[in-house]
Amino acid sequence: MRHFLDRFFTYYQNVVFVYCCIIYAIYSLLTLFSYLSILANIRKSKIRENLLLIKSSLTPGISIIAAAFNEELNILSNVRSLLTMNYPSFEVIIVNDGSTDRTLKKLIKEFELTEVEFAYHYFIPCKTVARIFKSKNAAFSNLLVIDKLNGGCKADAINAGLNAASCGYFLNTDVDCILDKDTLVQLIQPFMDDKKRVIATGATLRMANSCVIDSGVLVNAKVPRNLLALFQEIEYIRSFVLGKMGWNLVNSIPNVSGGLGLFDKEIVIKAGGYDAKSFGEDMDMLMRISKYMCDTKQEYAIRYIPQSLCWTEGPETLKIFKRQRLRWARGLYQIFSTYYKLLFNPKYKTLGMIVLPYNFIFEFCAPFIEFLGIICYIYLIASHLVNWPFAIILLVFVYSFSILITLLAIVWDQLIIRRYSLKEVFRLCLFAFLEPILYHPLVVIFSLWGYGNQLLKIKSNWGHMERKGFGNSTKMEPVTIHSTIV
Amino acid sequence: MLLGIAMGDEPAESAAITKKRFDARPLYLLGLSSSAVKKILVNEMFNYRNYFSGSIAERIRRLYIYLSLDKEARRRAHSKNWEVCANALSELFKMDVEIDQAYLMQLITNHNRYIREFARLLLMKFTKEDPLQFLRELNEPLSQWQEFEIFLLFQQKTDYTLGSLEGLLSLTKESSVVSLCLKLAVFFNQKEAIPLLIDLLLTPDLKLRAQTINALGKMEADTGAKHLVNIYPEQPHEIRLKILTALGNIRNTQYLAFLEKEFLNSEDFEIKKIASDAIIKLYPISSGTIETLMENTDKRNQKILHHSMDPLINAE
Numbered sequence: 001m002r003h004f005l006d007r008f009f010t011y012y013q014n015v016v017f018v019y020c021c022i023i024y025a026i027y028s029l030l031t032l033f034s035y036l037s038i039l040a041n042i043r044k045s046k047i048r049e050n051l052l053l054i055k056s057s058l059t060p061g062i063s064i065i066a067a068a069f070n071e072e073l074n075i076l077s078n079v080r081s082l083l084t085m086n087y088p089s090f091e092v093i094i095v096n097d098g099s100t101d102r103t104l105k106k107l108i109k110e111f112e113l114t115e116v117e118f119a120y121h122y123f124i125p126c127k128t129v130a131r132i133f134k135s136k137n138a139a140f141s142n143l144l145v146i147d148k149l150n151g152g153c154k155a156d157a158i159n160a161g162l163n164a165a166s167c168g169y170f171l172n173t174d175v176d177c178i179l180d181k182d183t184l185v186q187l188i189q190p191f192m193d194d195k196k197r198v199i200a201t202g203a204t205l206r207m208a209n210s211c212v213i214d215s216g217v218l219v220n221a222k223v224p225r226n227l228l229a230l231f232q233e234i235e236y237i238r239s240f241v242l243g244k245m246g247w248n249l250v251n252s253i254p255n256v257s258g259g260l261g262l263f264d265k266e267i268v269i270k271a272g273g274y275d276a277k278s279f280g281e282d283m284d285m286l287m288r289i290s291k292y293m294c295d296t297k298q299e300y301a302i303r304y305i306p307q308s309l310c311w312t313e314g315p316e317t318l319k320i321f322k323r324q325r326l327r328w329a330r331g332l333y334q335i336f337s338t339y340y341k342l343l344f345n346p347k348y349k350t351l352g353m354i355v356l357p358y359n360f361i362f363e364f365c366a367p368f369i370e371f372l373g374i375i376c377y378i379y380l381i382a383s384h385l386v387n388w389p390f391a392i393i394l395l396v397f398v399y400s401f402s403i404l405i406t407l408l409a410i411v412w413d414q415l416i417i418r419r420y421s422l423k424e425v426f427r428l429c430l431f432a433f434l435e436p437i438l439y440h441p442l443v444v445i446f447s448l449w450g451y452g453n454q455l456l457k458i459k460s461n462w463g464h465m466e467r468k469g470f471g472n473s474t475k476m477e478p479v480t481i482h483s484t485i486v
Numbered sequence: 487m488l489l490g491i492a493m494g495d496e497p498a499e500s501a502a503i504t505k506k507r508f509d510a511r512p513l514y515l516l517g518l519s520s521s522a523v524k525k526i527l528v529n530e531m532f533n534y535r536n537y538f539s540g541s542i543a544e545r546i547r548r549l550y551i552y553l554s555l556d557k558e559a560r561r562r563a564h565s566k567n568w569e570v571c572a573n574a575l576s577e578l579f580k581m582d583v584e585i586d587q588a589y590l591m592q593l594i595t596n597h598n599r600y601i602r603e604f605a606r607l608l609l610m611k612f613t614k615e616d617p618l619q620f621l622r623e624l625n626e627p628l629s630q631w632q633e634f635e636i637f638l639l640f641q642q643k644t645d646y647t648l649g650s651l652e653g654l655l656s657l658t659k660e661s662s663v664v665s666l667c668l669k670l671a672v673f674f675n676q677k678e679a680i681p682l683l684i685d686l687l688l689t690p691d692l693k694l695r696a697q698t699i700n701a702l703g704k705m706e707a708d709t710g711a712k713h714l715v716n717i718y719p720e721q722p723h724e725i726r727l728k729i730l731t732a733l734g735n736i737r738n739t740q741y742l743a744f745l746e747k748e749f750l751n752s753e754d755f756e757i758k759k760i761a762s763d764a765i766i767k768l769y770p771i772s773s774g775t776i777e778t779l780m781e782n783t784d785k786r787n788q789k790i791l792h793h794s795m796d797p798l799i800n801a802e
Contacts, residue, residue, distance in 0.1 A: 047572055047600050048631065049580075051536055056634045057641070058669065119786075119793035121755040134798040141801035192630040 006383065009376045016373050023362050024401055030246030031408050037249040038241075038306050038412055048193065050185045054088055060191075061089040061167035062184050062262070067157030068175040069097040069150065074313075076110050078175050081216030083143060087184035091142045093164060094175070097157040098127075098150025107145055112137045118164070124273030126159040127151040154258065155274035155281035162273060165265060172261045172282075173310065178208055178218050179260070180309040187262040190303040199264045199289050201303045202256035204240040204413075207233040208311035218311055221419040223427055226316040230431055231439035233314075234406060237428075241306060241416070242409040248304040252354045254363075256302065258282035260310040267292060278338075279454075280331020287339050290351045306416045322446055329450020332364055367447040399436060406432040518553065528555060532580050547582055556583045564589075568598040575604035584612050594620065603632050611639060618654050618670075621663045628662035637669055651679045655686075661694050668701040680707045687713055696728045703732025711738045727760050734764025739771045746775055749790075750783065758787065762794040 053059045064082050068075055082092045096104045107113060118132035133145040148160050158172055191198045209229040212220035224230045247253050271292040278284040293300040315321040345352035380386050410428055531550055535543045550556060562574035563585060578585055585608060593605035610617040651667045671679040686698040702710040714729045733741050749761035765772050780788055793799055
């Protein structure tokens with residue numbers, strides 16, 4: 001037995017070594033790719049004037065769809081923020097997903113909503129839509145509020161919004177997100193300017209936790225003071241700026257975040273809409289639309305832009321963080337149990353040969369490999385089989401490499417736009433040194449926990465993100481527009 | 487400061503630029519010889535030209551020329567570096583400054599996409615007669631962005647002679663150019679292009695067919711309505727929706743019965759909805775039809791009609 005374990009763990013450490021070499025090579029490539037992608041974006045933004053989209057009468061309409069469940073704290077500031085987007089033609093669809101608090105009441109009062117006889121059709125199945133509201137005030141004529149029975153997940157609510165959307169593109173966002181004024185203008189650009197048919201675009205998300213927000217508008221971006229939120233900020237910068245922008249260069253984006261994504265509505269509906277059973281509906285949607293395009297033999301692209309356009313309130317307590325990560329892990333597990341046939345399938349091109357294999361081996365399997373690696377390490381230490389000088393060098397290298405990647409991601413982020421003061425950037429860099437020690441183990445533990453829950457089919461629901469809100473929001477005096485027919 | 491220098495105390499309608507016109511000393515004090523300062527200044531000039539029109543925009547343009555910034559841009563437009571060249575062409579385009587046409591004709595076959603696009607835009611901007619001639623020989627699709635830019639050019643320039651679109655429509659094979667022509671035909675309300683649009687209804691390209699139907703609707707082409715109704719039965723679902731929308735825009739009451747038939751007989755929600763919208767658009771002629779439908783049809787149809795009639799739902 002001892003002999004077997006010795007051989008197994010010795011063999012395993014070689015596997016881990018090869019695995020790490022490959023993943024570090026990929027991260028190095030992604031670092032380079034993301035730099036090139038960001039430079040290309042900066043060059044393009046000098047040549048392409050976004051004002052053109054605002055001035056042009058040809059600019060396509062966009063439906064902003066945001067699901068709300070018990071969001072009375074933030075709902076008004078968020079809706080105000082959405083209604084003041086810098087874009088010529090858009091509608092805002094708020095889906096009240098069976099809230100039990102005063103979300104709907106607040107909306108009705110603030111925006112002078114009245115129930116209308118809306119001919120609603122279930123293009124995509126979802127829970128029953130009870131009522132639909134429009135505003136009596138012409139200032140909010142592009143606001144539509146759908147009141148429906150709770151579907152248990154965001155996907156069901158988004159499908160309900162899609163059924164009522166009248167524009168050819170829709171923005172999927174969360175009600176706890178604060179969007180930049182130019183979000184729509186920035187995200188629609190790749191659809192207008194790419195050689196291939198773009199079916200989805202995304203942008204960088206940031207933590208809003210310590211930001212100064214007034215009436216739904218970001219006034220001052222600040223690095224979170226809460227440690228957990230700060231680590232998430234670092235993780236987001238690395239994931240979006242380095243990861244997604246890197247994959248963007250080779251048209252292999254694995255996921256468009258549910259917090260901010262602009263989609264071609266026709267393709268989403270033809271792909272069947274969002275999966276209400278999925279815990280990771282955002283990644284599942286990307287798989288669906290990519291699969292649909294491959295099945296119908298159409299060339300497509302999914303693009304990311306590096307600008308930070310969305311600020312979201314991240315979990316600040318371990319309890320809420322755990323709930324979120326368990327859900328994400330379950331979602332990832334579901335993706336591979338649903339789409340395993342696409343793995344290494346050349347029919348699905350970059351989806352089957354790059355996106356899914358990378359995510360399976362280096363995202364899904366990573367927590368297992370890491371956990372087993374730790375067990376292996378403990379065993380080897382206990383069996384006095386560790387070459388200590390080499391082990392320490394390797395540990396220092398691994399730690400340094402992960403710090404380097406994170407620091408480079410923070411530097412790349414500063415190339416795009418400098419929202420944070422130098423002091424705050426320094427703070428981010430400092431905590432990057434603690435992230436692998438304090439934060440990363442939590443991510444691994446919750447990932448494995450989530451996989452276990454999914455494997456054992458332990459029931460859980462979406463849960464609810466407890467919000468602190470964005471502070472006192474100034475009550476806006478409603479503007480009543482009287483039209484005079486002469 | 488920039489506005490003050492540009493406006494000075496001279497009337498905007500004066501002819502040639504003289505040294506007396508602009509007192510640009512404050513700008514030179516800022517360090518106009520520095521390329522960074524020039525860059526910021528040029529960006530500010532773009533912003534002012536975007537936010538102001540008329541004499542202020544023209545004065546800013548003249549100040550740009552007075553400071554010899556156009557000479558710099560023309561020099562950079564000859565750069566081998568595509569980014570420098572494209573930015574320079576973009577700058578000249580935004581500032582309404584001409585550049586040697588012969589050079590631009592070379593650039594429209596450049597390997598770089600952005601250079602080709604800006605060269606084309608500059609050629610079109612400064613060609614008053616038949617500016618679309620530069621699209622005839624196009625053998626690559628126009629990006630939607632370029633379509634927007636060209637369309638905006640036509641929207642803003644009032645002294646263009648578009649010429650007949652028929653010539654371009656009959657010569658070009660490129661569907662993106664045809665798509666642009668359709669939009670321009672609608673914008674300029676070129677009724678003489680309607681027979682050509684009717685011919686285009688037979689195109690195998692579904693997207694182009696949909697755009698043609700859309701254009702016929704927006705131009706309220708009465709002569710096209712008959713053809714739309716004739717081709718309706720063999721069309722796929724998306725095209726049928728476009729036809730119904732176009733019939734609503736054309737507002738020819740001759741087809742009210744057709745719309746009513748589609749509304750009542752079709753099981754498809756989208757067909758019903760668009761037919762209902764089209765019937766409502768024919769109000770007040772269709773008021774009798776609407777009343778009859780409301781009284782005699784089922785709840786689902788009534789709801790669709792209510793939806794089409796509700797000003798709160800249909801407010802833009």
